[in-house]
Amino acid sequence: MKKEFPIILVIVVLIIFGAFALGIKRTKTIDWEESFNEKSTKPYGLSIFYRELPFLFDEYEIRTVYHQPHSYLAANSEDGWGDHVAKGNYIKIGNSDYLTPLSVHELLNFVNNGNTLFISDYYFAKEIQDTLDIDIGFEYNPSKDSISELSFTNKSLNFTKIDKNDGDYYFTDYDSISTTVLGHVKTDKKRTNFIHTSFGKGSIYLHLEPKVFTNYNLLKEDRYKYVESLLSYLPDNDVYLDSYSKYQTGYDGEVEQESNLSWFLDQLAFRWAWYTAIIFGLLFMIFNAKRRQRIIKIITPLQNTTVAFVKTISNLYFETKDYKNLIEKKITYFFEKIRTDYNLNTNELNEAFISKLAAKSGKKKNDVKTLINYIKLIQSKREYFEGNLVTLNKHIENFYS
Structure with a gap:
């Protein structure tokens, strides 16, 4: 170890010197990309809006939607397999061009059932524009300072100004009978940029300046008051915020938020501290790979019990990620128990079967229906994941609890 110490010392000094030199030479550039990412701390990210949203809708639940709306809303509907029925306000800031025709249909159905849709973007999906009979235009900002003024038809609400604005998006055409003009944008002339229209039992709010929700504008002067006035039009209810990140697979349950390690890696000091810790860890492993004495393994006798055997087999399937085998066996054992305990035929999983099972088991029909529908759904899949x-x-345990 004494012979190796100088080598380790030289390596550590070189690493620290290299990190310091790179840190001095590196020039921090500001990324002005309009990502509208709710996790981004960059000027045109939405991290501040995302953090403050629970305070704007106090006492109501804020859910982040990481799946396509058609998958998420279909699952969390009256006849869906989700863990709740989606009701309230669906908010989308920027990046609405990803919306598929199926997602637009599901969003409009969501509104038709008495809920609210709020979208702030420069353009909307073609299906939305066609359904609501709207057109959008663009006018370059003639002012040298690129400043636009945003205001409301209701003069008691807060107006604001935004800079770094190359031009204004505005509504060139809309149904004046069913549409209410709520706000305007102005450079050389005033133009409509915020409207409301009723759709079925619900409401749709369309806004054409998503940059007001970004970190840069929320931190500048009192522009946040304009955003507060915008959201004051939405009813007090639960909020579904459409995420910048999207899982393209079908909805199988709530997705937990991703780690914030990326934020630390964006900070120069934290990033080099992280890299240095990894390098030191690797060096420790390399120089301690050779031990002075062989490790004497302690072999414990296997316990030949039924429970231990079952756990071993289960762990084997789970560790090899053989979810298909586990799911099929779990469904098979569940149906065998149904046939044994309640003397029911499980060949046809129809409405009559659900009613009989609910009656004999004493469970709520909706709970039984959710379980059977999910089994039918999962049997139709070709691929299986841990979430499935x-x-x-969870559904089977709820049935027996």
């Missing part, structure tokens, strides 16, 4: 197994297990 966890959700199935």
Whole structure:
């Protein structure tokens, strides 16, 4: 170890010197990309809006939607397999061009059932524009300072000004009978940029300046008051915020938020501290790979019990990620128990079967229907994931609890 110490010392000094030199030479550039990412701390990210949203809708639940709306809303509907029925306000800031025709249909159905849709973007999906009979235009900002003024028809609400604005998007055409003009944008002339229209039992609010929700504008002067006035039009209810990040797979349950490690890696000091810790860890492993004495393994006898055997087999399937086998066996054992305990035929999983099972088991029909519908859904899949197994297990445990 004494012979190795000088080598380790030289390596550590070189690493620290290199990190310091790179840190001095590196020039921090500001990324002005309009990502509208709710996790981004960059000027045109939405991290501040995302953090403050629970305070704007106090006492109501804020859910982040990481899936396509058609998948998420269909699952969390009256006849869906989700863990709740989606009701309230659906908010989308920027990036609405990803919306598929199926997602637009599901969003409009969501509104038709008495809910609210709020979208702030420069353009909207073609299906939305066609359904609501609207057109959008663009006018370059003639002012040298690129400043536009945003205001409301209701003069008691807060107006604001935004800079770094190359031009104004505005509504060139809309149904004046069913549409209410709520706000305007102005450079050389005033133009409509915020409207409301009723759709079925619900409401749709369309806004054409998503930059007001970004970190840069919320931190500048009192522009946040304009955003507060915008959201004051929405009813007090739960909020579904459409995420910048999207899982393209079908909805199988709530998705937990991703780690914030990326924020630390954006900070120069934290990033080099992280890299240095990894390098030191690797060096420690390399120089301690050779031990002075062989490790004497302690072999414990296997316990030949039924429970231990079952756990071993289960762990084997789980560790090899054989979710398909586990799911099929779990469904098979569940149906065998139904046939044994309640003397029911499980060949046809129809409405009559659900009613009989609910009656004999004493469970609520909706709970039984959710379980059977999820089993039918999962049997139709070709691929299985850990989330499918966890959700199935939760439904079955709820049935027996």
